[in-house]
Amino acid sequence: VRVGILGATGYTGQELVRLLRRHPDVDLTYLGSSSMMGHSYQEIYPNRVEENGILAAEAVPELDVLFCALPHGITASRGPELLGKVSHLIDLGADFRLRSVMDYESWYGIKHPEPELLLSAVYGLPELYREDIQGHRLVANPGCYPTATLLALTPLLRASLLEPDSIIIDAKSGVSGAGRGLSAGTHYAEVNENIKAYGVGEHRHTPEIEQELTRAAGRRVTVNFTPHLVPMTRGILVTIYADVTEGVEEQELRAEWWKAYKDEEFINLLPVGTWPQTKFAYGSNQVFLQMKLDPRTKRIIIVAVLDNLIKGAAGQAIQNMNILAGLPEGKGLGGGGLWP
């Protein structure tokens, strides 16, 4: 598979480089960067020893798959041009995740430059929409918080085991999710030994979560989603609360997870009583899930963890590439993460 990356120097871009360079069926031939054109990759990342290439201008060559890891708005505006050059485009940004132009424009605060492309894109969450993804030219790679949330909830909503109006998602993320851009909010001395909520009621992953939960529930779902910044680099943990449908037992909920995920290479249902930790997924494409039905409040408490840069970004994008290229979906992504 002839592959390229636009935005190869961001955190997601360099994670793609790392993973693609050890993928046995990939020929990574194009690294595009608007700001670092002409520089060698190792000038920017001396530690990325597997990559000897030079950063190229943004004129994209012909490719089987192009990964776009650019700020929102940019990929969309170049969409038609890029699709004229490459067979498949996997966007790791937010430009094609929402099907509603109105939602995009109200949550992202800009006009969508190519609204008609929204309809031709597929939401690339392989464990839920594997069949849809095949054959699409334009894949919207999900956000990190939505990936964790949707994997936890979709099978349960599809089976009508939860009250859709009761869903509360309290999420905790490492700081790498904020990218390489400098800000007071990612300044070491003000993040270390500190935890804070941010974007309360306003985070842009909210409409993405609601869109897909609505699809699963077959009715409009509105959620509370509160992300928190935790003093660590990688990892997302989401704690989800929901009322179960009258009379539903924990065992029924577990059974739906089992049906959905028992053959999945990257989804791990932990034994009862073992709660996920973000470090379980550190440096891997794995997701770990656990739940408990509180008998006193009849609410289910679910915890899901993943590595925001891998299953929450670059790893999932490569899963999508593998699907598009007809390769085994987990190719190049196997195994567990680093411990400790």
Add this chain to the structure above:
Amino acid sequence: VRVGILGATGYTGQELVRLLRRHPDVDLTYLGSSSMMGHSYQEIYPNRVEENGILAAEAVPELDVLFCALPHGITASRGPELLGKVSHLIDLGADFRLRSVMDYESWYGIKHPEPELLLSAVYGLPELYREDIQGHRLVANPGCYPTATLLALTPLLRASLLEPDSIIIDAKSGVSGAGRGLSAGTHYAEVNENIKAYGVGEHRHTPEIEQELTRAAGRRVTVNFTPHLVPMTRGILVTIYADVTEGVEEQELRAEWWKAYKDEEFINLLPVGTWPQTKFAYGSNQVFLQMKLDPRTKRIIIVAVLDNLIKGAAGQAIQNMNILAGLPEGKGLGGGGLWP
């Protein structure tokens, strides 16, 4: 005020030492420790330069106030003996927080050694029960999670602005809350760069929170309470979700906070849009609060932060001591924390 500490070498004990040594009206004359009797304090804490004393056996002298910072069960069993020696006992453990013997025994898993003492104790949360505390000989100093939660919710429940059955408390704590005892769960290499939920549906602060919320609401309140361990040493942040009573606006909720806390030295209502961070309270007795009513779900989202070892333990205990001794309540506790 003649003062002593039982359990002077734990994290809470040494924080009491630090704060009491700079309190202008306190004469700290007794440092008790079962395990380190006869050792100088600085042998254990070379950094506690303000304390030149020797650790004494557990035979308590006559004192105005004794602080007990011992594992649960121990203080209660010595209760009658200690109350024979000292004018006031402030227990920083859990032995006198619950009024129901049954609750104590089911959540703590041991028989309460002196159940009749439960009724003579007062729950020592000054901002809520200041008048009750005066004149009591036995004060149960609240837990760290309950302090944050109750300060956030009590005024709102007293005013019937929230649906009592809808309360969900998602809490995040630094590791010092687990104390000095060694365990895999506090081993550096397994806590750093990691976040996890623990005690899901089973944490012992649950009945304490419910008891006091029930008192505020005037009807039985059951909550979901999920604590998480965050890779930092100090600090607690609680994120609380609740449905507001039909028709209630954010302004009404804010007004109740304002009425309750406008003159409080340690409670800070942040300007709209400024969300608390645990570091705001680091090393201080301060609490910071913020809220937002989500217009889409009609749920209030509240965030409260404090330093678990100060307002969540030693600082609050000294507030209680000040009340008992007729001193200004904030004496020795003023000012903000360390930054950054």
Add this chain to the structure above:
Amino acid sequence: VRVGILGATGYTGQELVRLLRRHPDVDLTYLGSSSMMGHSYQEIYPNRVEENGILAAEAVPELDVLFCALPHGITASRGPELLGKVSHLIDLGADFRLRSVMDYESWYGIKHPEPELLLSAVYGLPELYREDIQGHRLVANPGCYPTATLLALTPLLRASLLEPDSIIIDAKSGVSGAGRGLSAGTHYAEVNENIKAYGVGEHRHTPEIEQELTRAAGRRVTVNFTPHLVPMTRGILVTIYADVTEGVEEQELRAEWWKAYKDEEFINLLPVGTWPQTKFAYGSNQVFLQMKLDPRTKRIIIVAVLDNLIKGAAGQAIQNMNILAGLPEGKGLGGGGLWP
């Protein structure tokens, strides 16, 4: 004492605010800021609850003591103007630390705007130069690395117990030393779980250390000084290596420390075998020292720790203020730091 701060919103500035607000003899009446004029202090630091003031323009009123916490170059250029207004100026920057204009200009890369002021300034390290400081109008507050290094070495060099040419200083610092300015080098995701050397052979504290060691040794001293950035917020640890003068024993070295520091409130000579940790000094004005003479190489290994923002900056500046104002030197600075 009527006191003001220029540069009141940097990390050092806000630490001055915290400490001065709890100093019983200080009237803090002026908070100057070039960038935030007209804003309330709590807008910038919602956690600095002890400070209700408004940030003023840079026109300084008449004061007994003005603290300058500004980038180098600025204080010097305003020197004559400021000294016309205030009785004493304590500069927490680098403008008056070096007596040699040539050294200043070669290490700092700018022309010194008021070179004649260099001669009227005193190097304000109280434990070494207490008598000199009294009566000076212009005090150069030492850098954080030099403070730790000079306190460790000066008594030993004065007594000719070390070979001056053999001194190697390997220093480790938390990130707050780099200030509030944003840079890739202080971006959380690239500092956390990482340690690196920086400024190898080029750090600006080198000439300051050499100047004062030269004074102590009575002959020219040149050192190797290598700072490292450690993933923590506060604290400096310096590890110093030096050959002892032929025949010198560890006991003689310890005796010099003892003579120099036995009555010092802020210098702690730890018992043999107890090595300092930066956390011993966290949030305090304390310094902790330890040494070991390696019998195999005849080299002394010294470790010194302090809190870079307090004894390494704001706390030491207040010591200097106390000296200038005829107050007890430790006033408002007593006690140990936070633990854990």
Add this chain to the structure above:
Amino acid sequence: VRVGILGATGYTGQELVRLLRRHPDVDLTYLGSSSMMGHSYQEIYPNRVEENGILAAEAVPELDVLFCALPHGITASRGPELLGKVSHLIDLGADFRLRSVMDYESWYGIKHPEPELLLSAVYGLPELYREDIQGHRLVANPGCYPTATLLALTPLLRASLLEPDSIIIDAKSGVSGAGRGLSAGTHYAEVNENIKAYGVGEHRHTPEIEQELTRAAGRRVTVNFTPHLVPMTRGILVTIYADVTEGVEEQELRAEWWKAYKDEEFINLLPVGTWPQTKFAYGSNQVFLQMKLDPRTKRIIIVAVLDNLIKGAAGQAIQNMNILAGLPEGKGLGGGGLWP
């Protein structure tokens, strides 16, 4: 290659499992554990998804290569038995690193149970002793600090460019080097936001470093070696100071490194001015080196970094296995680490 691990549940053991499971030519058939016999591997490490095996008793089957990751003393005492069963034994502990029984017994404080085995072992640092390793049945895998130090210094000492008596090694390590055993020194709340020296003048890697430097220099070398514990999980950085031989220039030192390492897959000589950070090596088998000759003191300052659990333990052991098995030395170990 049929492979097994004794001590498969320690940090080094589980890192071996992770790396060996993705090695294409390895059949990992035996996981031995004294304490967890009969348990499934995922009970202990739910995140080690690549390993479905059951922990076996310590009776070792016939194997091509056995890795021993046990506390010192144990491997040695079982040495003859184990060598009767397996073709090659790679010891990741300290039992076979020192050639001198006297050194072993004085630094490790126990009698060596099988002193004659010391002579049949080879010191397994591939980049320096590749040819020696081939054909040996017993390989002593180097310690983490020695690996970094020896790679930095050996080519320079072999070429007589440094004064052997002047070497000072100031090392900084993450906490995982201390293993899974619980201790106050690895308790999160006391390690976080803290740095300290430990084992000053007494660390057991000292004689190992000296033995190999002596071999390189052709004369007795004694060093100062001071390790520090840094608040991070993985990574070692060593800062080395040494006087250069009269008249030697930086370029000559760099030339020796270049000759020694230009074809090495795992040794990276960074461009002048780019200093290594431990995170460069995080999760990889890579080493990064930089140096600077201080023209003022004529001392060289060298910085080397590696991941203590990989190049400092499990990764290097697999390099040794590859050599013994006639495979390409870097098989299964390629590529750079995680960033950020």
